Amino acid sequence: MKDYMHYYKFVGDYRLRQAFSEDLKKKFKKIMTRFDLVIPIPISESSMAVRGFNQVTGLFEFAALKMSTDILAVKEKKQTSKLKRQARLKKENLFYLAHNDVAEKSILLLDDVYTTGTTLHQTADVLYMNKAKKVSSITLAR
Numbered sequence: 001m002k003d004y005m006h007y008y009k010f011v012g013d014y015r016l017r018q019a020f021s022e023d024l025k026k027k028f029k030k031i032m033t034r035f036d037l038v039i040p041i042p043i044s045e046s047s048m049a050v051r052g053f054n055q056v057t058g059l060f061e062f063a064a065l066k067m068s069t070d071i072l073a074v075k076e077k078k079q080t081s082k083l084k085r086q087a088r089l090k091k092e093n094l095f096y097l098a099h100n101d102v103a104e105k106s107i108l109l110l111d112d113v114y115t116t117g118t119t120l121h122q123t124a125d126v127l128y129m130n131k132a133k134k135v136s137s138i139t140l141a142r
Helices: 002-010 014-019 021-032 045-051 055-059 085-090 118-129
Strands: 037-040 072-074 095-097 106-113 134-141
Touching: 002 014, 002 055, 002 106, 014 021, 014 055, 021 134, 055 106, 072 118, 095 118, 106 118, 118 134
Parallel strands: 037 106, 106 134
Antiparallel strands: 072 095
8 A cells, every 4th residue: 555655646646546446436425425525635735736636536536526625725734744653643733724614514534544643633623623513534545
């Protein structure tokens, strides 16, 4: 999985998004309908400029019509994958609500990898601070 993520995210082999697409679709498409909002974890503008795509929206492209990509945003940051565990756990929350009201909504977050859980916990914190009713998540790997 480490090699897969390296080639997909950092080498930019966008075709690799299809490796798990059918399995993800079979397992999660119906579950996604139970949520008011489905939000992929955003990437920074600099990551988008370098990579050319958001790896999360690529992995879950079967849910493109259900995804809300304009709700969460992230400030510029160091590449999290290069941080050690303790540094990840202590990093400042750079996520913020960019658009839309999430109050009283059930939200499903989508991400590629759950390493320490910091990304999902920080995004959930932002959503709960803005009165989200429920936040759940799906990741490809842990």
